[in-house]
Amino acid sequence: MTGVLINDFLLTLMVITAIGAISVRSLLAASMLLAIYSLLIALVWVDLQAVDVAFTEAAVGAGISTVLLIGTLVFVDKWERVKPRLHWPALGVVLITGAVLIYGTLDMPHFGDPQAPVHQHVAPRYIEDSLRETRVPNMVTAVLASYRGYDTLFETVVIYTAGMSLVLLLRARRHPGSKGERTL
Numbered sequence: 354m355t356g357v358l359i360n361d362f363l364l365t366l367m368v369i370t371a372i373g374a375i376s377v378r379s380l381l382a383a384s385m386l387l388a389i390y391s392l393l394i395a396l397v398w399v400d401l402q403a404v405d406v407a408f409t410e411a412a413v414g415a416g417i418s419t420v421l422l423i424g425t426l427v428f429v430d431k432w433e434r435v436k437p438r439l440h441w442p443a444l445g446v447v448l449i450t451g452a453v454l455i456y457g458t459l460d461m462p463h464f465g466d467p468q469a470p471v472h473q474h475v476a477p478r479y480i481e482d483s484l485r486e487t488r489v490p491n492m493v494t495a496v497l498a499s500y501r502g503y504d505t506l507f508e509t510v511v512i513y514t515a516g517m518s519l520v521l522l523l524r525a526r527r528h529p530g531s532k533g534e535r536t537l
Contacts, residue, residue: 367394367397370389370393371386371390374387378435380422380426380429380431381423381431385419387418390414391411391414391415391419395407395415405497424523428523479492483496483499486499487500
């Protein structure tokens with residue numbers, strides 16, 4: 354019962370934070386609210402006993418993303434420009450995507466169902482064979498570093514490529530004919 358109350362409290366705070374992030378006009382305040390949102394979702398992951406995912410969310414969502422958002426504010430205006438017009442095609446895409454995602458969850462097993470397919474096929478093998486097959490004592494590390502090693506490697510490549518792209522896009526450029534002055 355206590356876990357349900359904690360989840361409800363965290364989800365309420367997340368909704369309030371999300372509404373605040375889309376309501377404020379200051380982009381710095383919105384960046385800070387999104388960092389708070391990431392920390393709240395990390396707490397939800399901890400409560401769901403997915404500590405590895407919580408660490409990733411805290412590091413990437415609250416850490417790196419916040420630094421990148423605030424770094425971007427150095428190059429752009431600090432305040433949102435008001436565009437009162439509603440973009441109907443974008444709203445339509447969001448509503449259709451949301452409806453498809455909700456429809457896709459209707460066939461999912463109930464939360465915590467011990468008869469769910471993931472508990473019948475994959476999990477028992479990882480629990481029984483991961484130490485013998487990988488020689489890694491931590492089951493989560495064995496899954497991420499051994500069974501899903503290529504997946505983890507290419508996720509790292511994607512993050513590295515995105516970082517290098519940001520560096521190339523945001524670096525100062527010299528105009529031909531200028532005397533060493535750097536501009537954006």
